Amino acid sequence: MDQRLSPHFDTIIIGAGLAGLTCAALLAKAGLRVAVLEKNSRLGGYAVSYAIKGHRFDIAVQAIGGCDTDGVISRLFKELGHENRIRFLPCEPARVYYFGNDSHPWEQSGLTPKLIDSLSARFPEYHSAITRCYETWSGILRELEEIAQRGSDGVAFGFSRSYPMLSRYSAYTVKEFFDQLAIPEALRSLMTSRSGYCMLPTERLSLVGFACTEMTYGKGAWMVEGGIEKIPGLLAKSVYESGGMIMRRARMVRIYTKDGAVDGVETIKGDQLSSNCVVIASSLKSGLFLDRPQMIPDRFTRRVALMEPSGSYYIAYYSIPEPAARGLHHNMEFTGLKIKHPLAFSTDAFYMLVPSLIDPSAAPPGRHCLCLSLPCPAGYSLAKDERNACRMFLEESVIDRFPMLKGKMQFFFDLGPRQLETISGNPGGSAYGWVQTPEQSGIRRLGMKTPISGLYLTGHWTMPGGGIAGVITSGRLCARMILKDY
Ligand SMILES: Cc1cc2nc3c(=O)[nH]c(=O)nc-3n(C[C@H](O)[C@H](O)[C@H](O)COP(=O)(O)OP(=O)(O)OC[C@H]3O[C@@H](n4cnc5c(N)ncnc54)[C@H](O)[C@@H]3O)c2cc1C
Known part of the structure; x- marks a missing residue:
C-alpha cells in the first residue's frame, strides 16, 4: 500500500472488545498514535447490554473477577484515572449450586479463605489436601503471570527451576490432578464446581486453565453497577482523551505486508490505514486476512486449523x-x-x-x-x-x-x-476463545506474537485465556509487549 495516501498510525487494533480497547487505551496513554477498527456500531464485543421495557440485560456476564482493590480491572481504571467513574458490586456468595434433587444447595463463597473453611467444615479429614490444592492453583497463576510479564527472556534454560508448577502441571487435566490426590467424588464435585465456566468435563479440562479461572474469582465475584457497558465506555473515553481514534462500522478485510512485515490494513469501506504494528483483537479462527497468505509459516496455519474453540x-x-x-x-x-x-x-x-x-x-x-x-x-x-x-x-x-x-x-x-x-465475530458464537484443554492452555496457548513481524494478538484467542479479567490481562500484556518492541 502507498503510505503517502493513507494516514499513518503507530498501532492499529482490530476489534473494540475489552482486550482491544484495553490495549488501545494503554498504548494511547503511553503517547502512541492509535486507531481502533470495529466492525459494529457498538463497542465492547461480548461486553454489551440490551435494554427492554426498563430492564437491562448484560449479554456476557455471569460474574467478573479481578475487581478487588488490587485486581487487574481495578488497577486498569486507576491507571487510566477513571477509578471514581465505575463501581463494582460484590456478589457473595458468588454462586449457588443445585445438584440433582438435593434440597441443600451449595453456597460457594467468592473468597478463597472462606471457601477453604467451608469445604474443610464438610470434609475435615481433607483440610490439608484442600489447602494444598488452592496453594498449587495460586502458584500456577502466579507463575503464568510472571512468565507473561517476562516473556521467554532468560527462561529457555532452567524453565523447570524458574516455573516448577507450570513445568509439573502443564499437561495435567483436572481429573488427573484430583486422582493423584485421591480426593473423594463428593468433595471433588464441590472443588471443581467452577469448571462450568470452562465448559469442559474435568477429564478434558486443563489444570492450568481451571486454576486460572478458580483463582481469578478467588478475591471475589463482581458485577458492574449500571451494566457491563461501562467498561468499554470508559476505555473508549481514555482512547479519545489520549488522542486515539476509534472507527465504528469499519470491518478490517485485509492486512497489508511489505518486506516481510506488516504495513497497514484496509476496511470494508475501502479506507486504507498504514502502520507497522497491527493487533488482532478479534477471532483468529476466521483467518489472518494477510495480502500474502504464503508468508504465514505452514506450522502456524496447521496449528490454528487444529485448535478447538470453546x-x-x-x-x-x-x-x-x-x-x-x-x-x-x-x-x-x-x-x-x-x-x-x-x-x-x-x-x-x-x-x-x-x-x-x-x-x-x-x-x-x-x-x-x-x-x-x-x-x-x-x-x-x-x-x-x-x-x-x-x-x-x-x-x-x-x-x-x-x-x-x-x-x-x-x-x-x-x-x-x-x-x-x-x-x-467469534466463529460459532464461541464464548471463551480456544477451549481450555491441556494442549491449548497456559504456556501452550497461542502466544501474542505471530510469525509475521509487527503482527500481534490479544483477547480470548491468545494468552492467558477467556473471560473478562483474562482478556483485560491480555490487552495489558500485549500493550506492554508492543511498548517494549517499539
Ligand atoms: C454468553 C456469555 C457469557 C459469558 N460469561 C462470562 C462471565 O460470566 N465472566 C467472564 O469473565 N466472561 C464471560 N464470558 C466471556 C467473555 O465475555 C469473553 O471472553 C470476553 O468478553 C472476550 O473479549 P475479547 O475482547 O477477547 O473479544 P470479543 O468480545 O469477542 O470482541 C471482539 C471484537 O472484535 C470485533 N471484530 C471482529 N472481527 C472484526 C473485523 N474483521 N474488523 C473489525 N472488528 C472486528 C467484534 O465486533 C468485537 O467487537 C461470557 C461470554 C458469553 C458469550
Missing part, C-alpha cells in the same frame, strides 16, 4: 414480578436434572441469573430480570424447534425447582450461537 450458549431473557424472585439467588447453577437436556453436550448444567438482586437499576420497580442459559457446542446452529426445545427445557426445569415462577415468567428474547457470532 462452546457457546443458548440464553433466554425474562422479566419476573418482585414476589416471584423471593428466595432466589442472583447466580445459580443446576446439574443432575430429572428433565431431559435437549442438546448433546459434555455438560448437563444450566444457569439462572437474577442480576437485579445485586444491581436494582437493572429492572424497573417491582420487577426483576431473569436470564436462563444453557451451554451448547460452538457453531451449533439451533433450528427454531431446537431453540424452542431449549427454552421449554429451561423453563420446565426452573419451575420444577421453584414453583412460584409458574405463569410469572414474561419472555423477552433469546440468543443462540448464531446471534453471539453476529455480535462478536
Whole structure:
C-alpha cells in the first residue's frame, strides 16, 4: 500500500472488545498514535447490554473477577484515572449450586479463605489436601503471570527451576490432578464446581486453565453497577482523551505486508490505514486476512486449523414480578436434572441469573430480570424447534425447582450461537476463545506474537485465556509487549 495516501498510525487494533480497547487505551496513554477498527456500531464485543421495557440485560456476564482493590480491572481504571467513574458490586456468595434433587444447595463463597473453611467444615479429614490444592492453583497463576510479564527472556534454560508448577502441571487435566490426590467424588464435585465456566468435563479440562479461572474469582465475584457497558465506555473515553481514534462500522478485510512485515490494513469501506504494528483483537479462527497468505509459516496455519474453540450458549431473557424472585439467588447453577437436556453436550448444567438482586437499576420497580442459559457446542446452529426445545427445557426445569415462577415468567428474547457470532465475530458464537484443554492452555496457548513481524494478538484467542479479567490481562500484556518492541 502507498503510505503517502493513507494516514499513518503507530498501532492499529482490530476489534473494540475489552482486550482491544484495553490495549488501545494503554498504548494511547503511553503517547502512541492509535486507531481502533470495529466492525459494529457498538463497542465492547461480548461486553454489551440490551435494554427492554426498563430492564437491562448484560449479554456476557455471569460474574467478573479481578475487581478487588488490587485486581487487574481495578488497577486498569486507576491507571487510566477513571477509578471514581465505575463501581463494582460484590456478589457473595458468588454462586449457588443445585445438584440433582438435593434440597441443600451449595453456597460457594467468592473468597478463597472462606471457601477453604467451608469445604474443610464438610470434609475435615481433607483440610490439608484442600489447602494444598488452592496453594498449587495460586502458584500456577502466579507463575503464568510472571512468565507473561517476562516473556521467554532468560527462561529457555532452567524453565523447570524458574516455573516448577507450570513445568509439573502443564499437561495435567483436572481429573488427573484430583486422582493423584485421591480426593473423594463428593468433595471433588464441590472443588471443581467452577469448571462450568470452562465448559469442559474435568477429564478434558486443563489444570492450568481451571486454576486460572478458580483463582481469578478467588478475591471475589463482581458485577458492574449500571451494566457491563461501562467498561468499554470508559476505555473508549481514555482512547479519545489520549488522542486515539476509534472507527465504528469499519470491518478490517485485509492486512497489508511489505518486506516481510506488516504495513497497514484496509476496511470494508475501502479506507486504507498504514502502520507497522497491527493487533488482532478479534477471532483468529476466521483467518489472518494477510495480502500474502504464503508468508504465514505452514506450522502456524496447521496449528490454528487444529485448535478447538470453546462452546457457546443458548440464553433466554425474562422479566419476573418482585414476589416471584423471593428466595432466589442472583447466580445459580443446576446439574443432575430429572428433565431431559435437549442438546448433546459434555455438560448437563444450566444457569439462572437474577442480576437485579445485586444491581436494582437493572429492572424497573417491582420487577426483576431473569436470564436462563444453557451451554451448547460452538457453531451449533439451533433450528427454531431446537431453540424452542431449549427454552421449554429451561423453563420446565426452573419451575420444577421453584414453583412460584409458574405463569410469572414474561419472555423477552433469546440468543443462540448464531446471534453471539453476529455480535462478536467469534466463529460459532464461541464464548471463551480456544477451549481450555491441556494442549491449548497456559504456556501452550497461542502466544501474542505471530510469525509475521509487527503482527500481534490479544483477547480470548491468545494468552492467558477467556473471560473478562483474562482478556483485560491480555490487552495489558500485549500493550506492554508492543511498548517494549517499539
Ligand atoms: C454468553 C456469555 C457469557 C459469558 N460469561 C462470562 C462471565 O460470566 N465472566 C467472564 O469473565 N466472561 C464471560 N464470558 C466471556 C467473555 O465475555 C469473553 O471472553 C470476553 O468478553 C472476550 O473479549 P475479547 O475482547 O477477547 O473479544 P470479543 O468480545 O469477542 O470482541 C471482539 C471484537 O472484535 C470485533 N471484530 C471482529 N472481527 C472484526 C473485523 N474483521 N474488523 C473489525 N472488528 C472486528 C467484534 O465486533 C468485537 O467487537 C461470557 C461470554 C458469553 C458469550
